[in-house]
Amino acid sequence: MFEDVKKQMLEYALKMDHYGLIALSGGNLSARVQGPEGDLFVVTPSGMIYDEMVPEDMLVVDIDGNIVEGERKASVDTEALLYIFKNMPRVNAVIHTHQPYATGLGLVMDEIPCNLSTMANAAEGSVHVAAYGDPGSLSMGVQAVESIGDRLAVVLKHHGVISVGRDLRQALFACVYLEEAAKTVQVALSTGLPMAEMTPEQIEEAVAVFHRYGQHTLNERDAEEAAAKQ
Numbered sequence: 001m002f003e004d005v006k007k008q009m010l011e012y013a014l015k016m017d018h019y020g021l022i023a024l025s026g027g028n029l030s031a032r033v034q035g036p037e038g039d040l041f042v043v044t045p046s047g048m049i050y051d052e053m054v055p056e057d058m059l060v061v062d063i064d065g066n067i068v069e070g071e072r073k074a075s076v077d078t079e080a081l082l083y084i085f086k087n088m089p090r091v092n093a094v095i096h097t098h099q100p101y102a103t104g105l106g107l108v109m110d111e112i113p114c115n116l117s118t119m120a121n122a123a124e125g126s127v128h129v130a131a132y133g134d135p136g137s138l139s140m141g142v143q144a145v146e147s148i149g150d151r152l153a154v155v156l157k158h159h160g161v162i163s164v165g166r167d168l169r170q171a172l173f174a175c176v177y178l179e180e181a182a183k184t185v186q187v188a189l190s191t192g193l194p195m196a197e198m199t200p201e202q203i204e205e206a207v208a209v210f211h212r213y214g215q216h217t218l219n220e221r222d223a224e225e226a227a228a229k230q
């Protein structure tokens with residue numbers, strides 16, 4: 001079941017690799033899907049290299065982490081991912097990466113400032129840095145939920161990034177554009193000169209414009225957002 005989601009998840013895992021957000025088997029992807037008796041979750045398997053993976057390697061689990069379908073062992077972060085889905089009803093997709101630039105900035109700052117329009121577009125503002133939670137444990141999910149606020153990404157200190165979205169595509173844009181912004185911030189910081197800041201009004205407009213971006217018509221986008229809120 002959920003073959004389309006499993007296929008898309010693998011495509012997006014390879015894009016994470018393509019954009020330098022993970023190496024080998026790092027990170028994971030997960031998505032909320034509608035089962036016959038409520039929410040189920042598609043999760044990538046533990047410790048498998050993405051470019052050796054097939055869609056059938058994905059697991060379907062219930063809200064308690066019981067495997068509903070799949071032969072593999074689910075991601076070691078499954079408990080943390082399910083905590084995020086449980087506590088963030090607006091979220092239908094979670095991508096976890098080990099992207100080096102955003103994670104690196106998280107070692108020296110508590111919040112990556114929103115100084116770039118693309119970061120406002122995709123992450124919807126500055127990105128907070130969550131306190132350390134052990135990878136593979138519930139605490140990683142707890143810290144992520146506590147720190148993410150209304151943004152679409154959060155840095156996990158000493159670890160990586162969690163991005164979220166109404167679908168996998170929105171979560172992918174958040175982590176890829178965050179990494180691009182983090183590289184640009186790194187260039188600015190390396191000069192040692194003061195960094196220019198965007199105004200709250202500029203950030204707000206850049207968030208709004210991305211809601212109109214892409215090939216969807218406004219009506220389709222509104223319908224999707226209304227459906228996501230139900």
Ligand SMILES: [Zn+2]
Pocket residue numbers: 026027096097098135159160
């Ligand atoms: Zn990790």
